[in-house]
Amino acid sequence: MVPMADQHAFPGDFLWGAATSAYQVEGAARQDGRGESIWDRFVRRPGVIEDGSTGDVACDHYHRWSGDLDLMARLGLRAYRFSIAWPRVQPTGRGAINRAGLDFYSRLVDGLLAAGITPFATMYHWDLPAALQDVYGGWRHRDTAERFGDYAEAVLRELGDRVPYWITLNEPWVSAFLGYHVGVHAPGERNLAGAVAAAHHLLLGHGRATAIFRGLGLSGKIGITLDLQRASPASDSAADAQATVLADGMTNRWFLDPVLRGRYPADATDLVAAHGASVEPLVEPGDLEAISERLDFLGVNYYFRRLVRASRDGLGWTDIRLPHARFPDIQMPWNVDPDGLSEQLVRLRDEYAAPSIYVTENGIALSDAPGPDGRIDDRQRIDYLADHIDAVRRAHAAGVDVRGYFAWSLLDNFEWAYGYRPRFGLVHVDFASLRRTPKASFDWYARLIARAGAG
Numbered sequence: 001m002v003p004m005a006d007q008h009a010f011p012g013d014f015l016w017g018a019a020t021s022a023y024q025v026e027g028a029a030r031q032d033g034r035g036e037s038i039w040d041r042f043v044r045r046p047g048v049i050e051d052g053s054t055g056d057v058a059c060d061h062y063h064r065w066s067g068d069l070d071l072m073a074r075l076g077l078r079a080y081r082f083s084i085a086w087p088r089v090q091p092t093g094r095g096a097i098n099r100a101g102l103d104f105y106s107r108l109v110d111g112l113l114a115a116g117i118t119p120f121a122t123m124y125h126w127d128l129p130a131a132l133q134d135v136y137g138g139w140r141h142r143d144t145a146e147r148f149g150d151y152a153e154a155v156l157r158e159l160g161d162r163v164p165y166w167i168t169l170n171e172p173w174v175s176a177f178l179g180y181h182v183g184v185h186a187p188g189e190r191n192l193a194g195a196v197a198a199a200h201h202l203l204l205g206h207g208r209a210t211a212i213f214r215g216l217g218l219s220g221k222i223g224i225t226l227d228l229q230r231a232s233p234a235s236d237s238a239a240d241a242q243a244t245v246l247a248d249g250m251t252n253r254w255f256l257d258p259v260l261r262g263r264y265p266a267d268a269t270d271l272v273a274a275h276g277a278s279v280e281p282l283v284e285p286g287d288l289e290a291i292s293e294r295l296d297f298l299g300v301n302y303y304f305r306r307l308v309r310a311s312r313d314g315l316g317w318t319d320i321r322l323p324h325a326r327f328p329d330i331q332m333p334w335n336v337d338p339d340g341l342s343e344q345l346v347r348l349r350d351e352y353a354a355p356s357i358y359v360t361e362n363g364i365a366l367s368d369a370p371g372p373d374g375r376i377d378d379r380q381r382i383d384y385l386a387d388h389i390d391a392v393r394r395a396h397a398a399g400v401d402v403r404g405y406f407a408w409s410l411l412d413n414f415e416w417a418y419g420y421r422p423r424f425g426l427v428h429v430d431f432a433s434l435r436r437t438p439k440a441s442f443d444w445y446a447r448l449i450a451r452a453g454a455g
Contacts, residue, residue, distance in 0.1 A: 009393045015118060015404030016449045017079035018072070018426060019361055021125035021170065023055045024413040026085065028062035032100035035091025037127040038138065038179075042186035051419035058414045060434050062104065067436070069111050071427055072410065075442060076449040079118040081360055081406050082108065083125035083170065090151050093129030093144075102158050109162050120360075120406070121159065122167040122225065123152050123209060126175055126186065133187050139175065139198035139205075149208035156209075156216055164220040167299055167360065168209045171227040172202040173251055184417050193277040200282045203258055207290030214293070225299030225360045226255050229306040230340035230347075234320050239310035243317035246271055247308045250315060260352045262292035271315055297403070298348065299360035302341045302388070304334035327380050331365040331422035338387040345395035345402055356401045362388050363408035365415065365422030368439065376428045376439040385441065389448075407445060411436070 023039050043054040061068055072080055086093060088101035105121075112119045128138055136143045152168070160166075169175070178185040181195035189195075206224050213222045231248040233240035249268030257265045269279045311318040321333045330336065341362070348354035364384040370376050389405060396402050412425035420431055426442040429435070 009397060010452060013403075014452065015079040015120075015358065015406075016445075016452060017077055017081055017118075017120065017404060017406040018075065018410040018445075019081035019120075019406040019408050020061070020410050020413065021083040021122070022085035022088070023058070023125070023127045024409075024415070025059040025061040025411055026088075027055065027057040027060040029054075029056045031062070032088075032104070033091060033098040034085065034101060035087035035093075035098075036130040037085070037087045038130050038133050038186035039127050041130050041133075042188050045188065048184070048188060049417055049419045051421060053414065053419040055414045057431075057434075059411050059429050061411070064434070065108055066111065068411070069108075069115060069117075071436060071438065072112075072117055073115045074438075075410075075426070075446050076453070077117050078449065079120050079165075079404060079406070080112055080410070081120040081122065081167075083122035083127075084155055085127050086124060086148075086151055087127060087129040089155060090129065092131035093147050093151070094131070097154050102155070105155070105159060109159055113162060118165065119163045120165040120167070120358075121155075121163045122170050123155060124148065124168065124175075124205070125170040126179075128186075137194075138180075138187055139201045140180065140194045141197075142201055142204065145201045145204035145208060148205035149212055152205075152209035153212045153216075156213055156218065160213075160216060160218040160220065165297075166213060166220060166222045167225050168206040168222065169202055170225045170299075170360075171301060172199060172206070172224075172255055173227055175202055177250075192272060192275055196272055196277040196279055197282055199254065200279065200287070203255070203291045204287060206259070207287075207293050210293040210295070211290065221296035223295045223297035223299055223355070223358075224259060225301055226252075226259075227301040227303075227361075228252050228256075228344050228348075229302065229304060230337070230343050231306040231308050234307045234309040237310070240308060243310040244308040246315065247306060247317045247319075251306070256348075256352060258288060258291045259295070260292065260298075260354060262288045275315065295355050297356045297358055298354050299358050300344065300348070301361035301408075302344060302359065303332075303362065303364075305337035305340035307335055327364065327384065329366045329380055331367060332418075336364070336384065338391040341388055342391040342395045342398075345392070345400045346398055349400050356403050358404040358406070359392055359402065360404075360406050361408040362405065363424045365418075365424050367421075368412070368423040368425075368428055370428065370437065374437070376437060378439045378441045381426075381439070381441040382444045385445065
């Protein structure tokens with residue numbers, strides 16, 4: 001029997017949604033005045049994308065958004081989280097606004113509202129205009145935070161009367177550390193000091209956009225989305241326990257603390273300083289006050305538990321992966337553990353007095369091929385989603401103010417450095433024909449949402 005989460009444990013206004021991001025689904029990379037992003041450039045480096053693919057076409061959502069909206073309505077979504085591509089709106093990241101780009105998002109928002117689906121807009125999901133990388137070194141320079149504020153004001157003035165929920169940044173840890181330190185994401189740099197600077201300036205951009213939102217007097221709500229994992233030691237050793245604290249500091253607390261407490265975690269800043277990457281010179285008067293501007297909500301992206309082992313390499317810790325018998329087809333090196341989600345949500349309440357929370361991404365990558373009858377029986381995804389929705393239910397029952405859940409993703413899409421191999425979608429996309437086929441998980445999630453709406 002297919003599991004069904006206890007949707008009746010959630011309040012009637014709980015937002016059941018699905019999510020995508022611009023570069024992963026839109027395509028139309030060179031149409032209607034869109035500028036080049038750092039991802040358009042990065043994907044053309046030999047060997048950086050597993051299958052050598054690009055997001056030039058992706059799911060062609062830019063041209064097929066109306067049909068995708070029909071799928072959302074069929075799914076019964078109460079909310080849809082999408083991102084706005086900065087280079088589509090402001091091709092060089094500075095100066096004139098591209099009217100055709102803004103008009104695309106205006107049509108999408110109007111279509112969502114007409115279908116009774118709440119728009120949840122993300123201002124930045126990693127697609128920095130390449131011109132800002134060229135001129136400023138991207139997020140390594142404070143000026144990029146200022147330019148982000150200008151861009152945020154443009155989209156807020158255009159769409160703020162119709163979009164009730166705004167996310168400033170998606171997963172700034174990924175943008176900063178995978179992009180500027182590890183080098184597996186755009187812009188593909190490998191410098192810890194550059195990553196630390198990028199992280200600070202991303203947060204400054206968040207603060208500036210939030211202040212602009214407040215200054216415009218908009219009636220909606222604004223927050224930030226962080227990727228948060230519970231970090232647990234891989235053994236009972238004191239070394240692994242210490243490494244786990246550092247891993248938590250370098251991933252979760254590096255962003256939670258400045259956003260919700262107005263300071264950086266001392267143990268993590270000491271760690272990077274020992275490797276020549278001091279935070280202190282970056283922080284100017286007023287920075288931390290701007291970064292910790294009041295949030296209306298916190299978005300949480302959760303996929304896995306981090307298992308940590310002490311290491312003499314890098315920053316002193318490494319992630320390890322354990323096989324998971326229940327999800328043999330998982331396509332990403334992740335430790336599936338839904339309990340980690342409920343633990344993280346409770347932690348946010350207890351340690352950070354976090355505002356209301358939305359789980360803005362949660363999902364699993366599988367291989368997902370159609371069977372002989374054309375159906376895609378992705379029951380491992382159904383199990384994964386059911387387990388994690390139940391984890392949200394348990395956190396809600398424990399008193400955590402969690403108000404929505406967004407499955408990642410509505411569509412199979414371009415999965416960054418992994419290309420098109422991992423499939424996260426509730427809807428299968430044939431990337432040759434771009435034909436959409438709802439999977440078994442689509443039908444399961446539709447039933448869950450419908451039953452939730454029945455009271």
